[in-house]
Amino acid sequence: MPPHGGFAIGLERWTSRLTGAANIRQTTLFPRDLHRLTP
Numbered sequence: 001m002p003p004h005g006g007f008a009i010g011l012e013r014w015t016s017r018l019t020g021a022a023n024i025r026q027t028t029l030f031p032r033d034l035h036r037l038t039p
Contacts, residue, residue: 012024012027012028012029015027
């Protein structure tokens, strides 16, 4: 397996850090979890 080439900082992670959100799902446009599997 080749080494990981990114920083793992996506738009949702950056936005959650910028706004100080407690959970990344609060800043995701279409969050997926056990109760919501489709947009």
